[in-house]
Amino acid sequence: MKKDTVTVVDNASGRQIELPVKHPTQGPSVVDIGSFYRELGYFTYDPGFLSTASCQSSITYIDGEQGILQYRGYPIEQLATQSSFLEVTYLMLNGELPNPTQLDEFSGIINHHSMLNESLKSFFRGFYHDAHPMAIMVGVVGSLSAFYNDSTDITDPHHREVAAHRMIAKMPSIAAASFKHTIGEPQVYPGLSYTGNLLKMMFSVPCEEYHVDPVAERALDLIFILHIDHEQNASTSTVRLAGSSQANPFACIASGIAALWGPAHGGANEAVLNMLGEIGDVKNIPEYLARAKDKNDPFRLMGFGHRVYKNYDPRARIIREMCHEVLAKLGDNNDPMFELALRLEEIALNDDYFIKRKLYPNVDFYSGLIYRALGIPGNMFTVMFAIARTVGWVAQWMEMIGEENQRIGRPRQLYVGAGQRDYVPIDKR
Numbered sequence: 001m002k003k004d005t006v007t008v009v010d011n012a013s014g015r016q017i018e019l020p021v022k023h024p025t026q027g028p029s030v031v032d033i034g035s036f037y038r039e040l041g042y043f044t045y046d047p048g049f050l051s052t053a054s055c056q057s058s059i060t061y062i063d064g065e066q067g068i069l070q071y072r073g074y075p076i077e078q079l080a081t082q083s084s085f086l087e088v089t090y091l092m093l094n095g096e097l098p099n100p101t102q103l104d105e106f107s108g109i110i111n112h113h114s115m116l117n118e119s120l121k122s123f124f125r126g127f128y129h130d131a132h133p134m135a136i137m138v139g140v141v142g143s144l145s146a147f148y149n150d151s152t153d154i155t156d157p158h159h160r161e162v163a164a165h166r167m168i169a170k171m172p173s174i175a176a177a178s179f180k181h182t183i184g185e186p187q188v189y190p191g192l193s194y195t196g197n198l199l200k201m202m203f204s205v206p207c208e209e210y211h212v213d214p215v216a217e218r219a220l221d222l223i224f225i226l227h228i229d230h231e232q233n234a235s236t237s238t239v240r241l242a243g244s245s246q247a248n249p250f251a252c253i254a255s256g257i258a259a260l261w262g263p264a265h266g267g268a269n270e271a272v273l274n275m276l277g278e279i280g281d282v283k284n285i286p287e288y289l290a291r292a293k294d295k296n297d298p299f300r301l302m303g304f305g306h307r308v309y310k311n312y313d314p315r316a317r318i319i320r321e322m323c324h325e326v327l328a329k330l331g332d333n334n335d336p337m338f339e340l341a342l343r344l345e346e347i348a349l350n351d352d353y354f355i356k357r358k359l360y361p362n363v364d365f366y367s368g369l370i371y372r373a374l375g376i377p378g379n380m381f382t383v384m385f386a387i388a389r390t391v392g393w394v395a396q397w398m399e400m401i402g403e404e405n406q407r408i409g410r411p412r413q414l415y416v417g418a419g420q421r422d423y424v425p426i427d428k429r
């Protein structure tokens, strides 16, 4: 009879154990190794978590081989083309799409929480003028727990909900204030739609009228939908790990922002533009392609490849279209960076090295170009990502805290350091 178990045999001792298999609604089944150490005395070793599911979740589903991404079961393609950022945000937090009244109410709540406590503003003044906006984000978002401690009791579902709404609502205001600080302009108060509001807070000044460009607003809304969640990536896993110690939600999201910052994760979109700047000219592309292929050269083509998508990033397909539309409507025709990027895209897509390894341009390649066309500077790219991903972090954190048997995350290790040895007094060394 077919059994729903996997048997592991320890060839050293001859002992064997039977491990239960758990089945998901979609995707590969998992082997429950909870009894592995107790039964066999071994830990399992999986650096980078290439084969390990760290939790159970019903938020986002990815099939990297097929290039599938779904939020709460809905294909990303449908949400990206037919929905709005706040509608998808509601879906992520509540599990179902809102009806018109629910969406209206939810938009009102988010708008209500979008202002920052006036005292929080003095935090921005404490940062040096050339501080990286991500450095400001990590600090200021962490400090929210000092301002909104009436919503940090994680055992109270109402506190959790208010904290979630506050973080999602305040991220654009904090991001725009970080940007305004670095360019020495006054902060602008919120209003308008979620993404229109962000554009206004970033680009308007008190002495001039400002109109949000609908193409820019829609492009930003689309990018934000695509970036909302990506199941257990590095920053989301960081948020879950921090949250598993029962740290307050503002501190957990700050830890997610820190993890997102690196160029192998959310920093990639900024790295794409830096790389294009380094390549400098279409004529230099072959030289840089050769470097990317050279195992002895640490140079990699930023914005190409993905840990999970080994076929094609479905978000890249959607955003690619928007990128071409935005460049045609808002792109500076004299900006050599755009020509360089599109040429690099074309050459790499037809290059054997990249085809064989299934290295396609990822979502960060195109989002960086769109941000540039919208006039958003490179050091703000990862901040944009952080605003959108806050929804995913918050949804994942809420899911985890709501679990019945939630335990602190505590991975094991394969120790390879010195064996036990005796202390030698300093005069004998």
Ligand SMILES: CC(C)(COP(=O)(O)OP(=O)(O)OC[C@H]1O[C@@H](n2cnc3c(N)ncnc32)[C@H](O)[C@@H]1OP(=O)(O)O)[C@@H](O)C(=O)NCCC(=O)NCCS
Residues within 6 Å of the ligand: 263, 264, 265, 268, 292, 293, 299, 300, 301, 302, 303, 304, 305, 306, 307, 308, 357, 359, 362, 363, 364
């Ligand atoms: C995203 C990334 C970290 C995924 O890494 P990974 O899943 O560990 O993939 P690997 O490092 O195992 O790469 C597989 C092969 O492709 C090559 N490769 C992967 N990404 C590459 C890139 N961007 N440029 C050149 N070669 C690349 C590797 O050298 C390796 O070649 P090999 O099989 O000959 O040794 C990696 O592709 C990368 O660094 N990309 C650039 C940064 C980026 O855009 N990050 C944003 C992700 S959304």
